[in-house]
Amino acid sequence: MNIHIRGNNLDINDSLETYTRKKLARIDRYLPNIAEVWVELSKEHIKRGGDQAVAQITIRHQRGAILRAEERVGGDVTVAINQALDKLYRRIERFKGKRDRKGAERFSATLDELSSAETIPADEYVELEAEPEFQPDIIRRKQVTVTAMNEDEAIEQMELLGHTFFIFYNQSANCMNVVYKRGAGGYGVLNPVLE
Secondary structure: OEEEEEEEOOOOOHHHHHHHHHHHOOHHHHOOOEEEEEEEEEEEEOOOOOEEEEEEEEEEEOOOOEEEEEEEEOOOHHHHHHHHHHHHHHHHHHHHHOOOOOOOHHHOOOHHHHHHOOOOOHHHOOOOOOOOOOOOOOOOOOOOOOOEEOHHHHHHHHHHHOOOEEEEEEOOOOEEEEEEEOOOOOEEEEOOOOO
16 A cells, blocks of 8 residues: 655645554555555645645545545644544445445445455544435436537636536547636646546
């Protein structure tokens, strides 16, 4: 399991890196076959004054499933790491528990993984509120007419529609893209790559 730690507006010193790696070291006991773990730690200045610590942990499973948890707290980044890890443990339990959905084999744990995985001890994470049950039923399908344009035109069109995302055919990349508003400000572009 490869652990990658990155800081944004935050210096990742040796003690913070050691703390983060120590907290994540046992995670593969609860979910085997983790390929990579990405940890993004940052400090953000909020409008109300003060700083906010943000910890985002993303796990990439060997079969392609991705589990992600993010927490924002006012205070120390280690608190954000702990709370994000608590949320991630709940997502791991949910991932391990979803075996009966049709067509979800790639995004659920196999029987071998379940038999070799340990149960997450109750003292390992704090039970907060239960996450709502995932409902895989598609209740609406919508056909979208896609226009060829560049990223700037797509952002302008998204703003004109008042949406937070917009799908378009990117002329320069010669493929479908999605432009979206980022929560931290600015815009992002999703450029799909077939795995």
